[in-house]
Amino acid sequence: MSGLPPVTAPALAETLDALPGRLRKKVDDAVTRAAAWPVSTADGQVTVAVDESTTVTLVLTGGVVRTGADARCSCLLAPNCLHRVAVLALASVHDGVDDVPEPAGLPDPASPGPSDADAGSPTTVGAPVTRKGRRSGSPAGTPAGAAGGEAGAADATAGEAAAGEPGPDGSGPVALSPRQRDAADGLWRAGAAVLAAGTSGSGLVLRTALLRAVHEGRANGLHRAAAAGTRVAAGLQALREAQPQFRLAELTDDLRELLTVSHRLRAGDLPAEQSADLLGVARRGYDPQAGLRLYGLCTVPVVAESGYAGTATYVADRDGRLWTVTDVAPGGADRAARSGDTVVALGEAGLTHRELTRAGMIVSGGTASASGRLGAGKSVRAVRATGEAWTEPPLRALWEQPLDEQVARAFAALAEPVGDRAAGSDLVFLSVRLTGAATGDAVLAETADGAPVLLTVADDHPELPYRDNLRLLGTAPGLELLVVGRPDPGRRATVQALSIGLTPGAGDGLRLPQAWSGHADLGYDRLHRSQLMSGKPVAAVAARPPATGDPALQLLRRHLERVVSGGRAVHALADDQTRRLRRARLDLGAHLLGELAAAARFRPRDPFGRLTGDDAEGFTRAWLAAAVYEQHATSALTHATWLPRG
Template sequence: MSQDLLPPVAPSVTAELVEVLSPRLRKRLDAGIARLAARPVVREGDTVRIAVDDETHLELQAPGGAVTRADAIRCGCLLAPDCLHRAAAASAAPVAEDTPDSPPAQPTAEAASRPPAAGTAATALTTEAAAPAQLAAARAVYGAAAGVLEAGADGSGAVLQAELLRAAHTARLAGLPRVAAAAVSVVNGVRAARSADPAHRLPDLVDALCTVLGMAHRLPFATGRDLAELRGGVRLPYTPDGSLRLFGLFSEPVLTTTGYAGAVTWTADAGGRLYTVSDVAPGGPGRATGAADRAVRIGDTALTHRELSRAGLAVSGATVSPTGRLGAGAGVRAVRASGAAWSAEPLDRLWAVPVAEQVAHALGGGHGLLFLDVTLAGTVREATGDRLLADCGGRAVRLAVAHDDPALPYRDNLRLLAAARGRRLRVVARLVPGPLPRALLLAAEHPARPGDRVDLGLDRLQHADLPTASAPPAAAPPVDEAPLHLLSRRVHQAVSGGRRVLGFPDGGAGDDGRLRRVGLATAGDLLGELRAAAADRSRDAFGRLLPADTDRFARAWLAASVYAGEVERALCAAAWGADAEVVATSR
């Protein structure tokens, strides 16, 4: 059974089906999911049928593309409706966007951000606090996320995932769509980790878990605009932006752990502002590679994403989201226009911005793209694989693949570019925060054809495209970095293996002292508390282990994770020569 064939299932449906299982069936749920994955699946329109065995069939009804009710999953076995098969199918399917059945308990972020009406006290916005339903939902999300952290991704089976999905549904009903979305992203990350999905990255799961725990922890103390930010909005608003003249920059494939795939094309206007045109829908690697040849969903234009990345677009009646995504409403009109080379105006001005300013903007919450002029210098080996080494204004930058899925050509293209040592190229990359200059390579000038460019996630370079190397391989510069990894490694280990991997008596002993000796006293204290919280298991008068203090471990891990992230951003700013104060004030 391929997950791509299963329709997305709403979080509330999965939680409901798991909750009605008996304790005996809950213990067998993960094994049931594995067995169901080996069964044949047939999809006919909005109906998906799974042959559980020769006589029993499971049916999922997904009108509108998603399963939104528990009775839309039907099974023909004797234990139905409270059978293992229905819960297993829901737990194996992608998570659908959950839509609340009732209006939010509090105003949305858009309403909360409006200026006070005439005659209203100006302090109303700053003193508004969370509603009781929102406080209860935040506690539920925090408790469920702490349970996932306690077990780690390795031990967070379908039952723990369902508990977090139920909490996410409760948060959405209470008017906390941002908290709900963060909780769902944790479930998706855990599922990707447990299934060895090529799209899984442990740092992403760490960030997702830190985000959901942090928001649930902050919400009871938040008021006014801080509370509005934590609540978030169900949809990003699109605002009119008049007429736009856009120039294609590059396209990149999208392949997520949530079961969505497609392509995003980046464009820029004459002033250097970036806009995106996306085509993302449920699907797998095939959709990610094929979406580039689909027509963009803007007006009546027949341009494909691949063509738009090298051409231009004239848009009238444009609508734009706060993140720069172009809307495709009925009133939007678009026609093909001429493009521009990266070395010509107006795109050339993107590379004219000092790299330090670009990094500061990315660390401050910007789009994260870097426009770099680099000289290729071969490869450098790291613990997580080989990296393309490049010189950028005298700074050694390590360029990595943007996605590890073998269906995408990122890795093959990076390997071929490494052979073009000495070649100077313009590239587009995405910043990776860390103590060394690192970025994910997205697009580059063609190494043999001046003026042409390559979308490294969609186009495939050939050996014949590469010039002969004109310089010997450069040695990687010596690395003298602060040992922040002693803390961040434990933070990551906890997410992967849970509390137990940090609870061993000799696990990381002495690391906190080493951090203090190099001046990272706070990191040493946080690591010491994290290890102490992991090992804290009291016993009763009969010597039996008492329940672990999940809250203490979650608070210790959250503090360590937030600190490691902030220090990592500061070290990243220093590594690229960016102004740390500018980064701090722009966030």
Template sequence: MSPDLPPVVPSVTAELVGALSARLRKRLDAGVTKLLARPVTRDGDTVRISVDDETDVVLHAPSGAVTGADAIRCGCLLAPACLHRAAAASAAPVADGTADRDPDPDGATGTRDGTAQADRPNAESEPETATPAQHAAARAVFDAAAAVLEAGTDGSGAVLQAELLHAAHTARLAGLPRACAAAVSVVSAVRAARTADPAYRLTGLADALAGVLGVAHRLPHATGRELTDLRGTARQPYRPDGSLRLYGIFSEPVLTATGYAGAVTWTADADGRLYTVSDVAPGGPARATGAADRAVRIGDTALTHRELSRAGLAVSGATVSPAGRLGAGAGVRAVRASGAAWRDAPLDRLWAVPPAEQVTRALSGAQDLLFLEVTLTGTVREATGDCLLADCAGVPLRLTTAHDDPALPCRDNLRLLAAAGGSRLRIVARLVPGPHPRALLLATEHPTDPAARVDLGLDRLQHADLPPGALAPPATDAATGDEAPLHLLRRRVHQAVPGGRRVLTLAGNAPGDSARLRRLGLATAADLLDDLHAAAADRARDTFGRLLPADTGRFARSWLAAAVYTDLVEQALCAHAWGAAADEEAPPART
């Protein structure tokens, strides 16, 4: 996947790949690899790939994304039925048409009264169960995602990706934007894995696969509110919220695997309710850093995101989405107002909530920001890099970076903060569910000036900002022990993602794994592990001893059951580690 190319909507990629002959499909992966190595030039809305000295592939993206097959043109003799157009679409990021964003400053996502037209309640016309078209679309998404899991990322070339994108397009047409977005996220993660993208994370792809399989599996059987949630909404509705007096808290960069970038600024009102102002559009790391210095798109204010994070905003005629995002409709008015320090009212009330209560709120599906007061105690070395150790009300906490892209200062700032050991700081972090208390560090008080704050993804700390004589201590090695033998199941779940079914077939069930799980009280985990290996090895033969086609559905369901179980147990362990109360009624995060 090349960040230099504009995003391409799923239907375009599916159409171009589907039009290839069987012979060209076999050559598609090699064509993508070759195209990724060729020079790319951009001229406004036009991107040109030099295939050779005489042939160019041209992509037109006037709206920031390629929305039609005719917008990708090739100058070779075989065009338009050539391999180059399909390879270009397969090499580009996937445009997520269902992304939750406000695409224009006029607030076109809502109606005049602030409510999205598609989200108006209509109990008489909305069916209680999924329609036949939605049943078929959900089945198509499940089968395509199961095929990706069957092959693993190593075997999921451009053809399998295109089949999943085609299923995503079918889901969107059937009114299933959540399934469409989940399928697109899987394709983006698979492409990141196959191109050795530094931002790729195995756990992220496993979560994405579990998410799309879970939604597609549950949707045909859902009714009522569950069905509404599984369908999702293409755009979040914006509803009137009167006048608001907001105080900036911090800004963070946005950099997604689907080719979108920008900045989001978090604010709060006097009651502690959180609101966000975002500027996200197709782009890469340069746009993520540059968006912080662009004016926010609310009213006539000239405040930039960086300035708003430390100032305030008075809004009249505000429209707000259920997630707290401020709309930018024509009737919204906003002017600059004074801000507040983190230790002053009204923002100080955010840090007055006990950490355990904040974690409980995050695990229940609400916003996952944590407002903590910590004492930095050192660093620990992990496989993915060093992370900060901190004490949070007696809880040993590990703080890691939110982004690893070298264009962002997150990693450098974390290294410098390690030299401020012993400092007691207020921070803003995002919860990472797991057996040990862990969070992504987003913003912090200045190490030497409590009245100032640092946005870790946008501001760059200097040695002069540290306390006198500060010196980063050597990192210690992370503890190798696991909190429970749950890793025996988790590692099999993760092994299947890059290697597919064949990895579990070859690995087999290590002697004693299931027995150890049962001995320590994890009988369900042991049963799931046995079933996962049995599903992987289940290959029947015909009369002549030839292997019959594998039952991808059974393997996908067994894998999904293990992934969901692991997720739920890890949430329970996370709540226990923080001293929080686990929400037994909360659905698993992945599905």
């Protein structure tokens, strides 16, 4: 069903609460039928025709359905009818960004709405994102991600989270109030209910309960946890609608983030110095910047799970520091595909994002966040300037940093919350020689030091040309390239390729249009077979894909994802495979997997054998402990084995 306005989470919850118990069992079927109901708009109202005699009318305030009373049905059972619930369930959920008050004590962020998206890392981002691929996270389970950086950051900018910034009053550490701890407990219980039921059992009732908890959390300043809850709800909706971009791995990581942050926030002994990082902020502070001379580096599409999309352009100043300029707003991959040609919202330079990536800009009166996101305000003045090739200063220095230092920096950035990462800190800059195609539209390559690298698709939305471009590059073994990419912390020596450029003195293996200034942004520029020079035939170098990770840890990961998919009941029937983990010397992992299996099977009963109340607290804690262990063990192992050892 298209044409429906956004709806607030409380409005959806209110209509669901009004349903009698006998109708709640039918709500998911009603939502499926409602997808075929026609929608029309007239006089500021939206009308949905259920049948010839029944209509649902939506009254809008500021373009949003804000209360349950704003959804009116003409049937005899109204207002306690399935029609209202079904219609509101199909609408997008209003994230409340415009309703969030400006934090006291922070400078004017120069309109830090979606156009100033935090795209320095979807994904996302964010997650993503973007997606879209597996995410990694901080010790607190922060969503980061090899693939979801831009998407996760777009989520942050959309007002969902900007983790790690000062508290709402800008003073840093804050003590949590009882209402905040109650809101955190609500988010924990909502996440635990989703985990226990699994995606197969998480229908509209559980998703609405989660959205209600998200709304309460955001209203009480729990922005980071609310962001994770929003992504979980979006993932459940994407699965229900069979959206091709749904990834169980991403939903697993988002659920881990939600449970980790909410669990720590509800603890009574949380140190005040840790609260700011866990709370996040609704809006990010932007500080004045001295005159900036910027040089375009690359432009990347942004597709976030929360329904925001756009583009992020990386630029460098004279000292080689990276900054980002973004354009993110409500939309999907189609908007991301178009937004590269939108004008950069900095002054009146008149440059589009795709033009800026190959040009330069002089900015005065600008503002930026501490992590390097440039803001667009009325005081900003910008004029177009010449750019520089990747092989010239200051951009050349990005590729001159030793690879081991780049990998260490990128992995450290991927372990931070998206809003904390310095712009571009999670990127690596490689000089590679292609050695052939691999399965899954990936390309095998090797660095100048002979280290194997796997170049993979950064975003698999069909509207974006990543996949087609990598397929074409896979047919050109021997081609030498400069690559801007983001490492995947879950797979050894795997990099999601964002942009490629020509290596000096590498010959004419690839001919790029002069207007591209020596590099191609794989998310926007479409390569053509005619650009591969036929010249002398180049023999492919025999190479194997880098190892994807430890098999025992992958086994643990599959168990965690199976719980998210099938719920507690499915895992209660799973085979005990702790012995395989012990043989791999992962004793802690084996212990945690055993605890998870025991918690899944433990169901207290009364003297008559009937199941008694079980809030799934022990099961959720056991799953979370195993998930956090798997996350850090995988990241540590991947980091340790990314480069060949002498």
